[in-house]
Each structure stands twice: as structure tokens, then as C-alpha cells.
Amino acid sequence: MSSYDVSALRSQFPILATEVHGEPLVYLDNAATSQKPRVVLETSRNYYEQLNSNIHRGTHYLAQQATAACEKSRDVVGQHLNAGAREEIVFTSGTTDSINLVSSILGYSGTIGPGDIILISNLEHHSNTVPWQMLCERSGATLEVIPVTEEGAIDLVAFHRLLDDHQGTLKLVALTHISNAFGTMLPVESMIKEAHRAGSLVLIDGAQAVPHLPVDVQKLDADFYVFSGHKVYAPTGIGVLYGKRALLDSLPPWRGGGEMIQKVSYDGTTYNDLPYKYEAGTPNIEGAIALAAALEFLNDLGPEALLEHEQVLIRQAASALSSIDGLMLYGPEDRSGALSFNIEGIHHYDLGTLLDKMGIAIRTGHHCCQPLMSRFGITGTLRASFACFNDTSDVQRLVEAVEKGSSMLR
Numbered sequence: 001m002s003s004y005d006v007s008a009l010r011s012q013f014p015i016l017a018t019e020v021h022g023e024p025l026v027y028l029d030n031a032a033t034s035q036k037p038r039v040v041l042e043t044s045r046n047y048y049e050q051l052n053s054n055i056h057r058g059t060h061y062l063a064q065q066a067t068a069a070c071e072k073s074r075d076v077v078g079q080h081l082n083a084g085a086r087e088e089i090v091f092t093s094g095t096t097d098s099i100n101l102v103s104s105i106l107g108y109s110g111t112i113g114p115g116d117i118i119l120i121s122n123l124e125h126h127s128n129t130v131p132w133q134m135l136c137e138r139s140g141a142t143l144e145v146i147p148v149t150e151e152g153a154i155d156l157v158a159f160h161r162l163l164d165d166h167q168g169t170l171k172l173v174a175l176t177h178i179s180n181a182f183g184t185m186l187p188v189e190s191m192i193k194e195a196h197r198a199g200s201l202v203l204i205d206g207a208q209a210v211p212h213l214p215v216d217v218q219k220l221d222a223d224f225y226v227f228s229g230h231k232v233y234a235p236t237g238i239g240v241l242y243g244k245r246a247l248l249d250s251l252p253p254w255r256g257g258g259e260m261i262q263k264v265s266y267d268g269t270t271y272n273d274l275p276y277k278y279e280a281g282t283p284n285i286e287g288a289i290a291l292a293a294a295l296e297f298l299n300d301l302g303p304e305a306l307l308e309h310e311q312v313l314i315r316q317a318a319s320a321l322s323s324i325d326g327l328m329l330y331g332p333e334d335r336s337g338a339l340s341f342n343i344e345g346i347h348h349y350d351l352g353t354l355l356d357k358m359g360i361a362i363r364t365g366h367h368c369c370q371p372l373m374s375r376f377g378i379t380g381t382l383r384a385s386f387a388c389f390n391d392t393s394d395v396q397r398l399v400e401a402v403e404k405g406s407s408m409l410r
């Protein structure tokens, strides 16, 4: 689509015709999960109606067709991220699963051990925090945290100081590309470069970036890059771990079972090549195939036009909301995807409940970022998060509902 036609796009999302409490739905909870376009819904349905079969091990027609479709999806994901090789794309169940995979193999292999440092930021989702805390408990490593500024941006001065302080012991930097709570974008490309210079590996949590930005893992030079299908117009239960081939080759397997082996005997088992070494058991075949359809849908929107469309909406919303009495926005002005706010004297949950009654779906609470909420002395925020199908009428309805709701609660 060269000129971005949002009304044509909206008609591709059947759920947008839903009424909520008698009001037309305004869906602004895309950072939690995005709605699915018809092409993705049809791909899932067609898979079960025409291809359903277990993959890789079957000689029959359906098994071969399903295997080919699933492996083609791996190519689509690899191209979408500009991976260097298809072997670098591992299907997982989502971002959380991908991060747990990486934290486990870095622990098993002794890549991270006693006295080592793992560095995360204060903006991380719990799923890019807790697996590292667990690895520290198991391995004797220590978790350090890059603070955020008062504005909700990453504190780069502190980052540089932490890199200097931990030269030699810093083994991993794990950062979100875009904060799900505040929409803060991190300058990951330069941070990766600096972390590498300090001798560290880097994992980027792209759960909130892949839906909004073109991502080039080779240009970023990330060692690991992870995301979830369900936030990028695909079904739940499918996700991706990208890892540099040489690195994944050198690391041990994680889960054991079918598919991840070359030969099994009681005298010893040998493991499969990448990416199957990390794909034990029957994968989410339908999810992988539908993920490819979702990424093709996303590409067809035109990454620049999509980014521009979402940025315009988020700036409109930020500007209109900030004129509401007592309303406070979190995060820097150049936020992406999500807009977080609170209104003085009003609990986010109470206002969120009233917004729901007016048909507006936004998220309230800590957004799985409790350490970030503590940093700002709050228990949570209201968060509106945008996708390709949102339009200016969604922004207007949101702003009117926040005005009305907050005056009712005062």
C-alpha cells in the first residue's frame, strides 16, 4: 500500500466489528497482543483443513507438504530479520520461551558462571529479568541494572560506567529494543557495539519492536534477538529465537526429545544440527506457518508508512491527553507503540474499568515491569498501545473517554 489506507486495513480485521458494552470496540491493547488480519486467520484454518500433519518424520504427502510449509516459514522469518542463514532461526513458543532457552544454555555451557556479570536495564519486562535472576541464583553470577532517567529513557552515562566497571566479567547485556511499558526506544545498535567492545554477548528483546520497526539483525549485530508471534499479528504460542550460527553451534542443546537428536542409544546420544537442535518435540506448525503470513502482511504495509502512521497517532494521542487536568505521561517524547499515563488522584484500574464500559480496550497495571513502576513510585499506569489498524477516531474516542472517565472519578 503506497498511500496508507487505514479504512481498507480495518476491514481486514474481523474482530474490529465487535461491540463492547453496546459501544464499537476501540482496541488499544496491541502491546499485550495484536488482533489478527483475515489472511492470518485463513492461513491457520487452511493449515488444519488442508495440510495438518506432523512434520519432518513423515513420508506421506501431507507430512511432506506441512514440512515444506513450515520450513518455508523459517525462510520468511529469516528474510524478515535479515538473518545470515536459515539455521539461525529457531521456532519457540514466544519471547519468554526464547529468553529462557538462551539463559539456560548460557548457564549449562558455563559461558556465565561465578563472579560474572549480567547487565539488564530498568525498562525490562519480567521475562527479560526473571530468567537472568534465576541464572544468577544457579550460577553465582550477579545481575546489574542500567538505570533510567527521570524522563523514562535509558541512562547512557550509567551504561558506560557499568561497562567500564565490569570489563572482563561482563558476559551478557540483555536489553529491550522498545519498552512495552513506556514505549521508550533504546539506541540498541550503538549499545550492542559498546557491549561487544567490552567483551560481552548481547540479547535483544524485540517483542515490541518487530511489530513496529524493520529489524536487521546483521546490521544490529545482536548475538541473540527474540520476539513473539502474537504481538505481530500472528497466533499465540509461536515465537522466534535468532542466534548467530557459530554461537548457537557452540552452545549445548536445551530440551531433550524427538527431533533434536541425530542418533539415540543407551551408550550415548548425538544431537541434531541447527536449528533442530533447539526444537525438541512437535513444534507449533500452524503457528509457524501463520507467522510467515503475518510477517508478509506486515511487509506489504510498507515499514516506513506503517511507522509514520503509528507515530502520528501516538503523537496526536500524547498531545490531546496531556491537556487533560492532572494527566501525566511517562517516557520520552519519541516513544513508539505504547503511551503510558496516569491522572493525579485517580487509580489506573478505576479509570481503566470505566474506559472498558465505553468500549475502549487499554491495559492498566504494572505491564510486567514492576521494577520500573517502583522506580517511578507508582503501582501501574494506563497504557494505550497502537497497531496498523488504529486510526484518528480511535484516538478521539480514547481522549473523550479519558476526559469523561476522569471527571466522573474526581
Ligand code: PMP
Pocket (backbone or CB within 6 Å): 031, 032, 094, 095, 096, 097, 125, 127, 128, 176, 178, 179, 180, 205, 207, 208, 228, 368
Ligand atoms: N518482552 C516484552 C518487551 C514484552 O512486551 C512482552 C509481552 N508483553 C514479553 C517480553 C513477553 O512476551 P510473551 O508473553 O509473548 O512471551
